[in-house]
Amino acid sequence: MTAGAPRPFGAYVAASAAAGRLVVQPRMGFGDPRAMRTGLERTRAAAATTAGTLTIDSYTRVGDLAGARAALADGDALNGYPIATHPPAVTRALLDGVHDDGFPVQVRHGSARPQAIVRALLAAGLDATEGGPVSYCLPYGRTPLRESVAAWAEGCELLAGHARPGSVPHLESFGGCLLGQLCPPGLLVATSVLECLFFAQHGVRSVSSSYAQQTDPGQDEEAIRALRRLAGELLPAGVDHHVVLYTYMGVYPRTERGATRLLEASARLAVRAGADRLLVKTTAESRRIPTVAENVRALETAAAAAALAGPPLPGGPGDSEVYAESRALVEAVLGLHPDLSRALPAAFERGLLDVPFCLHPDNAGRSRSVIGADGRLRWSDTGAMPIRPDAPADLAPLTANGLLTALHHMADRYDRPPARPLTTHRPRTDTPHHRHEQEPVMDNAPQPAGPALPPPLGEHLRSPQLRAAMLVQQEALYAAREFLRRSGFTELLPPLVGPVTDPGGRGAKALDVDYYGRPYKLMTSAILYKQASLHGFPKLFYIAPNVRVEPEETATTGRHLVEFHQIDVEIAGASREDAQEVAAGLLTHVAEHVWTAVPGVLAELGRQEADFADVRSGKYDVCTHREAVSRLLASGHPQSPDSEIDWTGERLLSLESDRPFFINDYPKGSRGFYDREDPERPGVLRNFDLIAPHGYGELVSGSEREADYATIVTRMRESGENPAKYAWYLKEAREGIPASAGFGMGLQRLVRFLTGLDSLWQVSAYPKLPGVIAP
DSSP: OOTTSOOOHHHHHHHHHHTTOOEEEOOOOOSSHHHHHHHHHHHHHSSSEEOEEEEOOHHHHTTOHHHHHHHHHHTOOOSSOOTTTSOHHHHHHHHTTTSBTTBOEEEEOOOSSOHHHHHHHHHTTOOEEEEOTTTTTTTTOOOOHHHHHHHHHHHHHHHHHSSOTTOOOEEEEOTTTTTSSSOOHHHHHHHHHHHHHHHHHTTOOEEEEEEEOOSOHHHHHHHHHHHHHHHHHHSOTTOEEEEEEEOOOSSOOSSHHHHHHHHHHHHHHHHHHTOSEEEOOOTTTTTSOOOHHHHHHHHHHHHHHHHTSOSOOOOOSSOOHHHHHHHHHHHHHHTTOSSHHHHHHHHHHTTSSOOTTOOOTTSOOOOEEEEOTTSOEEEEEOTTSSSOOOSOTTOOOOOHHHHHHHHTHHHHHHHSOSSOOOOOOOOOOSOOOOBOTTOOOOOOOOOOSSOSSOOOHHHHHTOHHHHHHHHHHHHHHHHHHHHHHHTTOEEOOOOSEESOOOOOOSSOBOOEEEETTEEEEEOSOOHHHHHHTTTTOSEEEEEEEEEOBOOGGGTTSSSOOSEEEEEEEEEETOOHHHHHHHHHHHHHHHHHHHHHHOHHHHHHTTOOGGGGHHHHHTOOEEEEHHHHHHHHHHTTOOOOTTSOOOHHHHHHHHHHOSSOEEEEOOBTTSBOTTBOBOTTSTTBBSEEEEEETTTTEEEEEEEEBOOOHHHHHHHHHHTTOOGGGGHHHHHHHHHHOOOEEEEEEEHHHHHHHHHTOSOGGGGOSSOOOTTOOOO
8 A cells, every 4th residue: 555545444443552542533425525534624624533425315215216316417415425427537546545544435335236236336446334134224214124235235346346455445334323213232233243244254354333322321432342242253254343323313312512422422332332433412402404504513512522431441240131132133143044045035034134114125024112211222122133122011001102202212301401490589688708618508498399398207217319419429429439539538537526617607606515525516527627637647638527506597408418528628839729629530430430339229219320410521611719609790699799699699500510520719718717818819719619510519619728827826817716716727827728629529429410300318328407406
């Protein structure tokens, strides 16, 4: 192969995978060669590792070349590139300088009779395409399956035998898609593997097996791993193979937000499960043919999500459910005849392969599928296939309305608003006051729906919802400790009582304890002890119980408990940015672990993978307190620029966001004396909050710490505190407390966010609400 000549398609994908880069590819086709070239140029220039696509028009797909010629002659816009109608020289000129060693181009079409398309792409110097005798027959028309099989056998032999010297023609099976949705993964995997075996039997030495994203991420991961494994076990030696994932091919979200979240979820799925290439979809899919710019945006969005997804996850031991099912189907077909040109039609005649809801005359039409309560696709009827139904035996028969609901399952899920909108806003009327880390600001904002107060304790403890929440909490604590210990932190057990505690915030009081005749306090926050511990433990954390007597009127806010826990972190010598990096990493790791460890529990609570997509991506936004106030004022919310952001404002900001975000630089006077003032900007603190998206509000509050003795005493007096109360702490400060930064992450708030529940009491085994007497 000469320098700069196009690299074989499979080799390009393999090299990209070896470098840890997911290849992303659009579905893009235009009738006008100039528009088609522009699309390829923009695809190549995208901020991603890309492959180009020539998607063929509908006339050419069904073999109506006369219709394609007439449309071109009349100047009609086509929905793809008519490769068999444009002269080969036109297509070669279109590709010149674009298709080369660093940018392969594949032809995508959808034809049950691909010979004319294969001849045209070979004449233009291309050697990569896709489809299959089953996958481009049953879903797309009424061509008899035997005719499609014969046509594809000829097409494969044309591709393998007439490519340019030095090339390795590549053929991708579309078998992992079929009708696009509602087909359990075992049949998709089996069909794609069988088509790849068919390609190899007819001389093709480079293939890719496909899988279309379905309804459950865990099941999808099983399917992609099963696909790679089964292909590796059955393909002949010397046949190059990789796996391609299709972003969801069914009814697509109608909102831009929903479409983007689904695309990002597919990119993360590709990386987690080890797919090598991703066919993307755009935010315009549900309405019209996408523009070039929309295609490029989708490529870059997917590439960014993939880059932040981390390395592939290891598969579980043993045979997965999807692998066992797909293996049984493949073996049943191979047992009919070694020649798949004969075995595939026979398998459909006998019903050994049977695509649910497919109306093609050669499909038995006896199989049916459902979306289970856990989100996985299940077989309710398998007809004559050598597998068993796995849907619940008492499942009600599928109605037309039920089928429509199932078809729109993913669109409705991803288009669903992240939280209930606020209907009214009430201004704060009280004066500003500093607050604890992790103490919410209370106002009269409308609260989430749901029971305001818990049931009797025994009933609460027997609740399946509480059990699910506690399983999530258990995994969240495991993941938090795992992350912090791996990062070099030491866990200490915090004090429960002391002569003084964090000085308190708006309306909350500390409980007094008679400690051998001395007035001690139950800890409202162990922040002072964290600072004092830094000499011996420069990176430390607590899982700290806190007790705060909140005002009684906060009982029904859903955000207040008298007893709660914090994940308290402190880092000697750290800056605010260091603390923020740890906080963001901690939240991302916990969310990733919990979704991986207990997806079924989260599904019981109504949570979906899409609810965690932005948190798991690790992409966190940042704004200043001043910027947040400006946004609130612009929206009509009366937020003071000199005080803490009230809960209504915080929730408005949270509702606006699809991903977590930091608010930096709160004004002096809104927080405790221990938050460090910026020496370059008097009156501005070097602190932050981390706000969860979708209306869940603040999860973390933190800051750089004041460490200078004289400054601490001055700040105490400025905030109205009596320094004499803090004698032990000031003694430590006088002797030298290390400069540090840290934060507190509310455990119950974290679990509420992960579970999607309305109130903190729902994620506490023994909830104590302000003013409510409880055991």
